[in-house]
């Protein structure tokens with residue numbers, strides 16, 4: 082049916098071929114084969130090489146009359162992984178799981194979401210893989226496309242869930258390992274060929290994470306093969322270790338932000354493709370092909386592309402209009418959402434209360450996704466069969482031409498076309514893909530080295546100071562980014578200065594010509610002022626960028642010093658010597674680069690400052706001139722008004738001054754009189770007091786004299802009394818019969 086549809090489409094373009102094909106009355110194998118060849122020829126003749134390859138695959142896949150399996154409708158599966166709760170004291174844990182349910186406690190009310198799987202905070206990647214992915218990976222080897230789409234808000238741990246850590250690898254390494262376990266089971270019976278690509282989408286731009294080339298990549302679509310990316314490198318993985326290495330390296334490149342020097346951001350979607358082709362061992366005919374697509378979706382809160390994914394899912398549920406072309410991400414996920422893929426959506430959830438609303442929205446999104454139906458089918462790969470047919474056809478034609486005595490132009494042309502077809506078809510062979518992959522491998526080294534991240538991505542840098550090395554790389558990226566921003570801004574400022582000078586020069590000319598009217602003058606002066614203000618602001622931005630750049634250079638230097646410190650203290654003497662020598666060489670190269678950079682920077686700085694001074698002086702003078710001319714009349718009028726005001730104020734001031742002076746004199750007179758009165762009163766009081774004092778003194782002297790004589794009298798009296806007491810005691814002793822001497 083597919084082949085008939087394709088043939089019909091092509092017939093409208095190529096009636097000759099159509100006529101030819103229609104001579105066969107019933108669809109038998111011969112017809113199918115002929116149609117294959119005719120269709121292939123049309124493709125080769127009509128589309129550019131790259132597209133031909135894919136178109137050809139489509140045509141090949143479309144001839145499924147003999148091998149086709151019916152399409153099957155399957156629902157998208159949804160799972161949730163609750164992240165570990167980090168108790169920051171700001172809120173409690175509100176999400177828990179119960180078998181395949183996620184329960185959210187929202188303001189004391191519980192809301193339950195039933196999904197296909199629910200994993201708690203302690204679930205290991207291996208368990209998640211076993212429960213939700215292993216079955217899917219098995220089906221990938223049966224020719225079904227599989228998508229594992231990790232979604233959630235920014236920072237909810239999507240990348241962590243997929244990548245994990247060195248000690249505990251994430252879900253993607255588990256998928257890779259699971260895939261190879263399954264491949265190993267069929268080894269001997271089947272031959273399997275695995276290739277891989279890694280794509281990043283940021284701000285609607287695509288970047289090849291395995292081979293960050295600068296060439297444009299385009300998303301294309303074929304009615305049979307679906308969506309493919311023209312220009313994306315496909316590298317061959319010969320083993321589990323190879324595939325894992327490609328995943329890790331792509332992730333490293335993504336972390337480093339190969340696109341534009343920005344380190345990994347929330348708006349980034351990473352897509353890791355694993356393409357599998359397999360055939361019966363020894364068979365050169367039909368095989369199966371499938372793709373496992375692992376998506377680390379941008380935060381569904383942060384990025385319009387991811388928001389568009391939400392809209393597509395809602396539209397798929399409600400039957401609304403589907404516009405996958407709204408964004409690159411939705412376009413790339415077209416097969417996974419509503420197309421030919423078995424899809425598992427894995428939601429990452431932060432269990433803390435503060436993310437309650439985001440969690441509820443994400444869970445509603447996942448439940449909506451569960452109702453999306455995909456139409457899956459076994460994907461057949463017939464490249465080898467077609468190549469044999471083409472070879473047979475070529476051999477037959479060659480024989481015919483060789484045996485024929487006259488030259489048959491038509492046969493020669495046919496032969497040429499078949500040879501071209503064969504060349505195109507061969508590009509789809511494993512050998513040809515391996516050849517291309519070797520070219521990509523070489524290219525990628527150059528491209529990664531050009532980005533300055535070859536050692537880091539390939540992990541060929543020394544491992545002893547890996548952490549510092551990673552920091553240095555990130556700082557270097559940031560520095561490059563800032564340098565670019567600084568250069569761009571400086572160019573903007575320079576252009577602005579030039580524009581300002583031109584504007585001033587134009588205005589001066591106009592003013593000198595005397596043709597400028599008031600309206601025109603005002604308009605131009607306003608424009609000049611606005612530009613001047615903008616220039617001022619941008620110059621400030623430029624300064625702050627310069628400061629940031631300086632800070633980052635300092636940090637970089639610190640980290641470089643730290644890295645050197647670590648290097649020289651570790652290892653045995655011989656190794657240390659080697660490391661030191663290597664380090665010295667590296668430092669020499671770096672120093673050379675630094676000096677060159679610094680020289681260039683200083684040169685640019687000097688030129689910039691020179692231009693700035695010149696521009697400032699010229700601009701200042703000319704602006705002043707414009708200002709003066711434009712404001713002259715206003716200022717003259719203002720001066721006149723001010724003069725009048727000054728005169729009024731002066732006379733007011735004189736009057737006020739005179740009044741104050743008079744008032745002051747009166748007040749002084751009044752104060753003087755008051756003072757005289759006080760003084761007279763004081764004199765009187767003083768005389769009274771003197772008199773009273775003298776009288777008191779006289780009384781005191783008299784009292785003293787009297788008391789003194791009185792004292793003398795009392796003393797005499799006391800002596801007499803003592804004598805009398807003595808005599809009385811003597812007499813008392815005598816009368817008691819005691820000797821007066823004894824009594825004494």
Ligand SMILES: Nc1ncnc2c1ncn2[C@@H]1O[C@H](COP(=O)(O)OP(=O)(O)OP(=O)(O)O)[C@@H](O)[C@H]1O
Pocket residue numbers: 164165233234235236237238239240241242346347348379380
């Ligand atoms: N289960 C976990 N255990 C420990 N740390 C984790 C876990 N999940 C995430 N993290 C850490 O949380 C941070 C954010 O994780 P990650 O970058 O994976 O989030 P993301 O959802 O991919 O973010 P973005 O939307 O910005 O890409 C990282 O520092 C990561 O190491």
